[in-house]
Amino acid sequence: MSAEHFDVPxxxxxxxxxAAARGLLGEGLRPVIPEASGRAAGSWPGTTAVPLVSPARYGSLPGMPFGGDPDRYPRRDEVAAYLLRYAERLDVDIRIxxxxxxxxxxxxxxxxDLEGGGHLDARAVVTATGGFGRPSRPALPGIGTFADTLLHVSEYRAPQVYAGWRVVxxxxxxxAVQVAVELAEVSRVGLAGRAPVRWFPRRPLGxxxxxxxTATGLDAAPLGRFQSRPxxxxxxxDGRYRAALAAGRPERRPCSPESTAQPSPGATRARRKWT
Structure with a gap:
């Protein structure tokens, strides 16, 4: 099968x-976007269904405002819908x-090389796959014998599904904290981690x-090169999550790296875990 030729995929x-494709169009280049999923929103439709930690005003891409109250904190579905609208307006070849x-x-x-055959030739390539496509699922002790269901946080959709459940x-x-606090409204929830939760104020100095x-330029500073570890x-x-943990909703359950405790054989079917 012969290859198609593009300037920059x-x-x-x-x-x-x-955003990269729009920039390439602005330079007079002919981009193409190969997308593994079935729609032009990347992995956003499959990410965790909790509010973003950044306001809508910082979620806009070049040439198209996010819309609505710029100071609200949109949820995943709003971001996915925005990206679909942006893709429709973008005059570029998107291959789902x-x-x-x-x-x-x-x-x-x-x-x-595309899965299932097909090839694209290009002068240069932009890799914009991100880190959400393959969620990390650590090999925790006991997973192989865990009698109930274990989910990754990306599979979380709404707390009402787990009303009355016991959840870790x-x-x-x-x-983790956002999901645990939401679930604690309808379930018995424990938040387990190796280290204490570290807090940072959402609105310092108002x-x-x-x-x-953005104002200080730290959002674009290459600070990672100076760190020996992540x-x-x-x-x-904004104080809400910290207050919820202090009130025991959810209950904090510290655990050590050396812990090898496994779920008991008689564990109730109403127990689920997120990693």
Missing amino acids: AIGSGRSGL HSRVAAVRADREGFTL VVGAGNS QDLHFWL AAMAVID
């Missing part, structure tokens, strides 16, 4: 891929169900955190 139709299996360099540029949420970052990150994630909070 942008792999993935999430926020980065769509086109997963890139390999990228090969040659003298003329690059060749992208594993983690201490924003997603402005959203992202305002200060920075511990702090939970961005």
Whole structure:
């Protein structure tokens, strides 16, 4: 099968891929977006269904405002719908169900091999696949013999589904805390993590955190190169989540890295875990 020729493919139709494609169009180039899923919103439709930690005003892509109250914190479905609208307005070739299996360099540029056959030749390639497509599922002790259902946080949709359940949420970052607090309204919930939850104010000095990150340039600073290990994630909070944990909704359940405790054989079917 002969290859199609493009100036620059942008792999993935999430926020980065769509923004990159618009920038390439502005430079007079002919981009194409191969997208593994069945719609032009990247992995956003399958991410955790909790409010974003950044206001809507910081979720806009070039040329199209997010819409609505710019200071609200939109949920996942709003972001996915926005990306679909953006893709419709973007005059670029988006190929859904086109997963890139390999990228090969040659003298003329690059060749992208697509799963199921097909090839794209290009002068350059933009990789915009992000980190949501393959959620991390750690090999926790006891998973192989756990009698009930274990879910990744990306599969969480709404708390009402788990009303009356006993739930353990594993983690201490924003997603874990947000999900645990929501679930605690309808379920018995424990929040388990190796380290205490670290808090960061959502609106220091009266402005959203992202305002200060943008104003100071820290949002674009290459700070990672100076870190010997990944920075511990702090939970961005306006006080609500911290108050909920202090009140035991959810209940904090510290655990150690050496813990090898396994679920008891008689564990109720109404127990689920998120990792």
